[in-house]
Amino acid sequence: MEKIKEYSNGEVTVVWKPNSCIHSAICAKGLPNVFRPKDRPWIKVDAASTEALVNQIKQCPSGALSYYKNGDKIIESETLETKVEVLENGPMLVYGTLNVTHTDGSKEVKNKTTAFCRCGHSNNKPYCDGTHVKENFQD
Numbered sequence: 001m002e003k004i005k006e007y008s009n010g011e012v013t014v015v016w017k018p019n020s021c022i023h024s025a026i027c028a029k030g031l032p033n034v035f036r037p038k039d040r041p042w043i044k045v046d047a048a049s050t051e052a053l054v055n056q057i058k059q060c061p062s063g064a065l066s067y068y069k070n071g072d073k074i075i076e077s078e079t080l081e082t083k084v085e086v087l088e089n090g091p092m093l094v095y096g097t098l099n100v101t102h103t104d105g106s107k108e109v110k111n112k113t114t115a116f117c118r119c120g121h122s123n124n125k126p127y128c129d130g131t132h133v134k135e136n137f138q139d
Contacts, residue, residue: 009045012053014067016043021064022091022115023130030056061093062128063112089138091115091128100126 007014027035033047034056045053057065082096098110115128119137122129 005041005043007041007043007045008070009050009053010070012045012050012067012069014043014045014053014057014065017064017066019064019124019129020062020127021130022062022128023133024061024090026059026061027056027065030059061087061113062115063110066112086118090118090132092118102126 002020003018005016005018007016025037028037031048031052034044034053036042036044048056054067057067060066082094082098085093085095087093092115094114094116095112098114099107100110100114101107116126117124117128117132118139119132119135121131121135121137123131
């Protein structure tokens with residue numbers, strides 16, 4: 001079962017799926033007072049406005065961060081056209097809604113952005129888990 005953590009400021013709840021995170025650090029670079037990887041809890045939702053939180057979450061390349069407005073309990077997502085982007089020395093990002101069939105036949109739907117491993121070292125294949133950084137993947 002996928003581990004999910006939620007952090008709320010009373011107006012919006014930030015949802016984090018650690019197993020989906022590729023550790024791009026876009027969140028920490030964008031809102032360093034909110035996203036503090038060395039602290040526990042690492043997300044300080046009261047350190048920024050709801051609007052700033054939402055705008056930063058929308059930039060998450062892996063979809064590990066999402067949000068819902070309190071009372072809605074519906075994860076906010078945007079409908080995106082399907083687009084593929086290969087990151088230098090990193091994963092292949094596929095934007096849009098995907099129906100993924102795994103080698104064991106299990107299926108899942110991925111929304112927003114999905115990061116696929118290109119280095120071959122991920123422990124969460126076919127998805128990127130950030131291992132390319134440790135392995136010094138070059139491409």
